[in-house]
Amino acid sequence: MALAQTIKEKANNALGVNPLDAKITKSYFIVTFLALLIGGYLGLIQGLNRAGVFELPSWLDYYQVLTAHGLLLVLVFSSFFTIGYFYAAMSNTLGGLLPKVRKMVWIGFSMKIVGFVIAVIPLIMGDANVMYTFYPPMAASTWYYVGLVFIVLGVWMAAFGAFIQVANWRKNHKGQHLPILSYFATGVFVLLFFGTLPVAIEVFMIIPWTLGWIETLNSMLARTLFWAFGHTLVNIWYLTAVSAWYVIVPKVIGGRRFSDVLTRVVVMVLVILNITGGFHHQIVDPAISEPVKFMHVFMSLSIGFPSLMTAYAMFAVFERTGRAKGAKGLFGFFKKLPWGDVRFLAPFIAMAAFIPAGAGGIVQTTYQLDQVIHNSLWVVGHFHLTLGMSVALTFFGISYWLIPHISGRVLTKKMNKVGVITTIIWTIGMSTMSIAMHLVGLLGSPRRTSYTTYGDNATALGWDPYLIFLAVGGTFLIVAVTMQAYNAFHLMFLAPKGEEEFPIAEEEENASKTPFWTERWSRIILIMLVVVAMAYVIPLVDFIGDPGSIPWRTW
Amino acid sequence: MMTQPIIGLITLLFMMIPPVAEIMESIMILHMHMQMPMIVIAGFLMAPFFTKRFPNFFSKWNQTGIPGMLLFIIVMSYWSIPRAMDDALTYPAVELFKFISLAFLVGVPLRDSWKKISNRWQNGVLIFFFLQFTGLGILYIAAPGQLCNNYIQSEQVTLGWGFLTIAIAILVYLVQLIFINPADYE
Numbered sequence: 001m002a003l004a005q006t007i008k009e010k011a012n013n014a015l016g017v018n019p020l021d022a023k024i025t026k027s028y029f030i031v032t033f034l035a036l037l038i039g040g041y042l043g044l045i046q047g048l049n050r051a052g053v054f055e056l057p058s059w060l061d062y063y064q065v066l067t068a069h070g071l072l073l074v075l076v077f078s079s080f081f082t083i084g085y086f087y088a089a090m091s092n093t094l095g096g097l098l099p100k101v102r103k104m105v106w107i108g109f110s111m112k113i114v115g116f117v118i119a120v121i122p123l124i125m126g127d128a129n130v131m132y133t134f135y136p137p138m139a140a141s142t143w144y145y146v147g148l149v150f151i152v153l154g155v156w157m158a159a160f161g162a163f164i165q166v167a168n169w170r171k172n173h174k175g176q177h178l179p180i181l182s183y184f185a186t187g188v189f190v191l192l193f194f195g196t197l198p199v200a201i202e203v204f205m206i207i208p209w210t211l212g213w214i215e216t217l218n219s220m221l222a223r224t225l226f227w228a229f230g231h232t233l234v235n236i237w238y239l240t241a242v243s244a245w246y247v248i249v250p251k252v253i254g255g256r257r258f259s260d261v262l263t264r265v266v267v268m269v270l271v272i273l274n275i276t277g278g279f280h281h282q283i284v285d286p287a288i289s290e291p292v293k294f295m296h297v298f299m300s301l302s303i304g305f306p307s308l309m310t311a312y313a314m315f316a317v318f319e320r321t322g323r324a325k326g327a328k329g330l331f332g333f334f335k336k337l338p339w340g341d342v343r344f345l346a347p348f349i350a351m352a353a354f355i356p357a358g359a360g361g362i363v364q365t366t367y368q369l370d371q372v373i374h375n376s377l378w379v380v381g382h383f384h385l386t387l388g389m390s391v392a393l394t395f396f397g398i399s400y401w402l403i404p405h406i407s408g409r410v411l412t413k414k415m416n417k418v419g420v421i422t423t424i425i426w427t428i429g430m431s432t433m434s435i436a437m438h439l440v441g442l443l444g445s446p447r448r449t450s451y452t453t454y455g456d457n458a459t460a461l462g463w464d465p466y467l468i469f470l471a472v473g474g475t476f477l478i479v480a481v482t483m484q485a486y487n488a489f490h491l492m493f494l495a496p497k498g499e500e501e502f503p504i505a506e507e508e509e510n511a512s513k514t515p516f517w518t519e520r521w522s523r524i525i526l527i528m529l530v531v532v533a534m535a536y537v538i539p540l541v542d543f544i545g546d547p548g549s550i551p552w553r554t555w
Numbered sequence: 556m557m558t559q560p561i562i563g564l565i566t567l568l569f570m571m572i573p574p575v576a577e578i579m580e581s582i583m584i585l586h587m588h589m590q591m592p593m594i595v596i597a598g599f600l601m602a603p604f605f606t607k608r609f610p611n612f613f614s615k616w617n618q619t620g621i622p623g624m625l626l627f628i629i630v631m632s633y634w635s636i637p638r639a640m641d642d643a644l645t646y647p648a649v650e651l652f653k654f655i656s657l658a659f660l661v662g663v664p665l666r667d668s669w670k671k672i673s674n675r676w677q678n679g680v681l682i683f684f685f686l687q688f689t690g691l692g693i694l695y696i697a698a699p700g701q702l703c704n705n706y707i708q709s710e711q712v713t714l715g716w717g718f719l720t721i722a723i724a725i726l727v728y729l730v731q732l733i734f735i736n737p738a739d740y741e
């Protein structure tokens with residue numbers, strides 16, 4: 001059996017990409033880049049409206065646009081990319097997908113598309129302007145939530161497919177460590193499953209409430225369930241990006257991976273501590289007592305440990321590789337990095353952006369500081385740095401080799417150059433927009449608010465120059481969005497035929513042996529569940545029994 | 556390999572700083588489900604220092620891991636009694652004993668024993684704690700009056716739910732063992 005398996009794997013490697021597996025990733029990526037394109041244009045509309053240069057037509061509501069923008073980019077763009085990317089990684093490192101798994105991920109794909117259509121119809125009709133967070137007591141049309149249920153079920157199909165694939169590989173490779181990218185995939189799918197559980201519970205409370213079967217709903221409970229999910233989701237995108245930083249980038253620069261043990265420990269720690277971080281999104285919420293908020297500052301900051309580890313690891317790899325290539329002096333290794341290679345440049349800028357983004361995050365998770373910027377455009381600036389730079393640019397960097405790899409095409413010198421230019425325009429646009437958002441947020445401009453001068457109030461008029469910068473940044477961005485989507489489809493359908501490598505870096509030489517406890521996922525999940533239980537029990541017990549609210553349509 | 560014991564020692568000392576201990580002990584569930592486990596973890600991290608320094612002691616008294624495990628279970632159970640928490644808050648000597656016993660009579664033997672005992676014993680210990688936590692959870696939630704002089708009843712209920720949710724997490728783990736045999740993978 002094991003022998004047959006190895007022969008099959010050899011054959012798979014020799015034949016290159018399995019076309020059936022490639023089709024899965026291609027389909028997921030088509031949706032990814034369409035979502036980016038449409039979501040990006042909606043973002044531009046918002047930016048122009050807020051700067052006061054574009055008035056929305058009467059049939060289009062600002063909050064409708066904002067709901068679609070959030071949904072398309074935070075939900076569709078990122079989750080379709082993550083699933084497509086990790087399925088390609090599993091196909092590549094685990095010797096091809098099992099037929100059963102392929103079927104599951106296709107069913108998941110259709111469920112997500114069906115769910116998305118069901119959710120978008122009420123949104124287009126103006127019955128779901130609740131934004132992607134859909135906080136009760138704001139209530140959208142029931143169909144919106146039904147659509148979300150299908151999306152969650154679709155994600156679960158993909159997650160269980162991945163578990164079956166991984167379990168099967170491990171049965172045939174007893175005692176071996178899962179290849180590192182598949183290890184990341186396991187962590188991500190564990191989080192996707194456990195992170196979407198709370199939102200599933202929330203939506204199953206909301207549906208009977210919007211139908212009038214139950215009269216009231218506990219808003220604080222709903223918000224807490226939402227953020228247990230929302231925060232985890234955001235960190236899943238981050239973990240996906242991190243996988244490329246640890247595994248792909250070292251290969252692209254011609255080096256080796258950072259310590260295998262520490263890499264796996266970072267994944268484990270992120271899986272265990274993630275879900276509890278949700279509270280920092282509720283740091284200003286009433287009904288959570290101060291000692292609990294105080295405790296959660298520690299919970300959130302503890303995620304800083306794996307982040308700092310990552311920063312250290314990356315620079316260690318850069319330096320080692322540079323020195324191996326003959327770099328001298330303290331920072332000489334910098335010159336040896338392949339700046340002209342988009343597969344390196346894009347994720348590098350992504351990592352660099354994580355430095356200010358992380359600093360901003362620490363501000364937001366600190367109770368006293370958060371009170372200054374809570375619900376202001378600062379926060380929007382923050383997640384355009386984290387998601388729009390650190391995550392999105394890493395995903396783009398991956399797309400330049402993964403799309404040609406699965407499409408049997410190559411990344412030509414010319415396309416690489418177009419990619420570098422796209423990356424630079426994106427960086428200029430996102431930095432401008434995000435800096436403007438941070439600053440105007442400090443001055444008090446609220447997020448999620450369409451253009452208004454508050455009756456020509458002097459403070460509000462003072463925001464205008466920054467909002468103009470915001471719109472200028474958005475305009476640069478839309479150029480980059482259009483180019484990026486074009487590049488993706490070009491690499492998929494038009495680029496010259498050939499073979500593009502899937503760059504996975506080797507372990508460092510004379511590495512110490514990785515202990516096997518890193519593979520015991522049941523125990524990791526047990527610890528995770530205990531930590532989640534400890535973190536959530538105090539506030540949840542506090543909320544339960546509080547009076548609820550009837551549904552409101554605020555628009 | 557001595558970094559772990561140092562981290563453990565620092566954690567233990569940090570938990571003993573009066574203001575830290577005071578915040579942790581001001582809320583019932585933080586006292587039992589955060590401070591106490593942190594002290595155990597500190598001991599767990601310090602264990603290699605002792606097992607390396609006194610290998611004979613551990614191989615003589617804890618050869619099979621069973622004595623260590625029993626010590627672990629007994630001291631753990633003692634510290635889940637409401638009265639024990641009250642005593643720790645009232646008598647400084649008991650408070651000191653809490654830090655020492657949880658670190659050195661719980662954390663250290665846990666680390667030394669867990670890998671020595673068989674799989675069946677490991678699962679037995681988990682089943683034991685599942686039952687104990689369920690029982691304590693019901694006790695703390697359903698008790699008609701205050702069980703501790705120092706904590707009001709609503710905090711007691713929260714702690715009860717804390718016990719129940721941890722018991723559920725252990726149950727999830729035990730149930731998956733029925734379907735997933737680790738021996739198939741290792």
Ligand code: HEM
Pocket residue numbers: 039040041043044046047050066067069070073074077078131132133380383384387388392446447448449450473474475477478481
């Ligand atoms: C062309 C590029 C983009 C532009 C011009 C843009 C612009 C904006 C603006 C102006 C807002 C704030 C509106 C407000 O609070 O009133 C916003 C919100 C948001 N953006 Fe973007 N954005 C772009 C790309 C992205 C990307 C790539 C992502 C994520 C991957 C993203 C995720 C979000 C999210 C999650 C919100 C919050 C929605 C909410 O508050 O409900 N955006 N965007």
Ligand SMILES: [Cu+2]
Pocket residue numbers: 230231234277278280281
């Ligand atoms: Cu968060």
